[in-house]
Amino acid sequence: MMKKNALFTLCFTIVWVTGCASGSSSSAGSIPIDEDSKQNSTVSLSIIQPDLGRVWKDDNPATKELEERTGVKLNVTMYPNNDFNSKYNVLAASGDIPDISRLGSFDYQNYADQGLFLDLSEYLDRYAPNLKKNIPADLWELTKYKGKQYVIPYENVAGKEVPVIRKDWLDKLNLSMPTNLDEFEAIMKAFTFDDPDGNGQSDTYGLGVANTYSETFMPIFGAFGIGPGFIGGSTPMASYVKGERIVPVAISPEYKAAIAYIKKLWDEKVIDPELFTMKSDQSLMKAAQGKIGYFNAWWSIAPQQLMQQLKMNEIVPGAKWAPILPALAGPDGKSGMFSFGKIGAGIAISAKSGHPEAAVRFLDYLSTQEGWELAKFGIKGTHYTSATEPRTTEGQLAYDEKWLDPLSQIVSRIDLVQQMGAATKDPVERENNRFIDAASNYTLYSDIFYGIPLTEEYKTYGAEVAKYEEEMFIQFVTGREPLDNWGDYVETWKKKGGKSVFDSKVAKYNELKGTRLIAGI
Incomplete structure (x- = not known):
């Protein structure tokens, strides 16, 4: 684990419980409980990510709901975009990195040869059916490094x-x-x-x-x-x-x-x-x-x-x-x-992590539609009525104040974004889509x-x-x-x-x- 005087990272305290979310099937939105996992055990995980224009709020009700559904306790710190790489370089040089790292595009290649990251292949097969299903196969192949899968690719829209x-x-x-x-x-x-x-x-x-x-x-x-x-x-x-x-x-x-x-x-x-x-x-x-x-x-x-x-x-x-x-x-x-390419980020797990399976399970939940909508839009009925309807007044305020959706930057669901964008009735989102659609329709030079x-x-x-x-x-x-x-x-x-x-x-x-x-x- 990280030393107390190391750069502060966000910590997860995860309590795996049988009755989380809406059933035990991962496709229904809950985190799968592996036979080797101990129920009611507490697992601490750390994660580091750039803020990407977001602000972490400890009492974010959407985060509390995510904790309630998954048995996860979140305590988050994010670093400013322009300072992230220098902070991460210090951690990498010490060999003392968090359990989970969100790194830009192919930045993981700068550190992989140091033995910092875990080869995820076995863990993805056992604990991540939703990640494997929802992320296109070519992205998994594109992010392999010397034949190993060190990161979970965050899918990007190439026209930005x-x-x-x-x-x-x-x-x-x-x-x-x-x-x-x-x-x-x-x-x-x-x-x-x-x-x-x-x-x-x-x-x-x-x-x-x-x-x-x-x-x-x-x-x-x-x-x-x-x-x-x-x-x-x-x-x-x-x-x-x-x-x-x-x-x-x-x-x-x-x-x-x-x-x-x-x-x-x-x-x-x-x-x-x-x-x-x-x-x-x-x-x-x-x-x-x-x-x-x-x-x-x-x-x-x-x-x-x-x-x-x-x-x-x-x-x-x-x-x-x-x-x-x-x-x-x-x-x-x-x-x-x-063209900005199809990889927006890479999510790596530390080779020294004591609980890599717990990290993969949590990321897999964020890849379900239930988990993704919660991370992106907040609580249904409080922050939004449906993914294609206008945000509520409370939800729009939270979005404008930039604290509602920081965890949406961990796992991407481009397919859901496109489906919801095409069907949205939200005038704000429709205006955004004028520009998003334009960006996606240009010829792109790679x-x-x-x-x-x-x-x-x-x-x-x-x-x-x-x-x-x-x-x-x-x-x-x-x-x-x-x-x-x-x-x-x-x-x-x-x-x-x-x-x-x-x-x-x-x-x-x-x-x-x-x-x-x-x-x-």
Whole structure:
């Protein structure tokens, strides 16, 4: 167990009782009682997870109900997203990790060779019929590491981001939704110079940001047929296949062409000049105050953070955001967005856990429809009437205060989300679904290296290469570095470790996939 002075993690005290939930069958929603488990025994488990925008509340009635149904006592602490990895690295270095870890996508690969995690295959077969049934087979296969199943995959919807535009500004200026880069450029000029808010002042910009600047240019890159992901390395060495070659996006001709287009917008002064320097909360407020006409970000930014949480319509009456759909077409007719892949997280269990079967049983319950609905929507009759009806006033308040559903981030049921989304009568959810549906309908550009373990070369040079990519992107766009120096950028990128990292990733890809693709640089 963890030392008292170690980083605090949330603890479960689990009392397995025969009569929990609505029967003893796992398919009916209760936790299966294995013949080797002792009834009325108490098991303590610990878990660590990022907060993902949620707040843990000890007296959450939905949590109390979950405890009542399963015999589980929960005492939870969550770490902020931006601090999670550093905290977890400390725990991993000490070898003293919690029983259950929720890690981002394929982050478990960074620790698996240290012997930190349990191979779950046997436990899943014995204790997790619902997890095995409800998680697609290809995800189990995708998350195997050296032939072992160290994590339970958290299923992800690959299309997450949406380019959005001020529909009320389009209507005011008698403009149509843009379909290509030329039309987009014309609209950005109109949004900047034609007083779309009607206040008689030159105080708006066409293109802005409402989260991080690296996201807002994704549809432009997509119009050139590439998906670099987040500029600066959140998607390490994103690459694509061209014939028999693998090509790194960051030094590709398409990347250069996209930067040239973005620079043109910058030179025309239709991009918010503070775009590269603002913090996320500042950018959100600028968007909520009606100062920008376009941004690209997570699907929830416009309908939830701007309209619901920041109450943009009270600040700017009549403001209306709409997804740009289909995505902007480029000079060759290409369009699309970056694919975030089908793995949203990996749930690992410590190799030192004294009660791995108890952890797996609890996770399996969260995979049932009963357990999943409770974790996501709260108590039926108190927080919601049905999964397709509007939340109650109490439920909406709990959701807005972000404490209702933190445990919904442990086990995913994409199939239920899609079924309920299609049938929902909740106007708030219907508005959310406009943006969710748009994100799922774009052509998605996948990183060829998705799911491939990070190489030693990446661990050595990756951060420096990513930092250089980000610096040079800003330099090229703002004109501090002329695009005529592209060749120098490519050579420096190679020397800083880009070539070494890329070659190692191509070799690892060929090894795992049984291919003979060539490093195309």
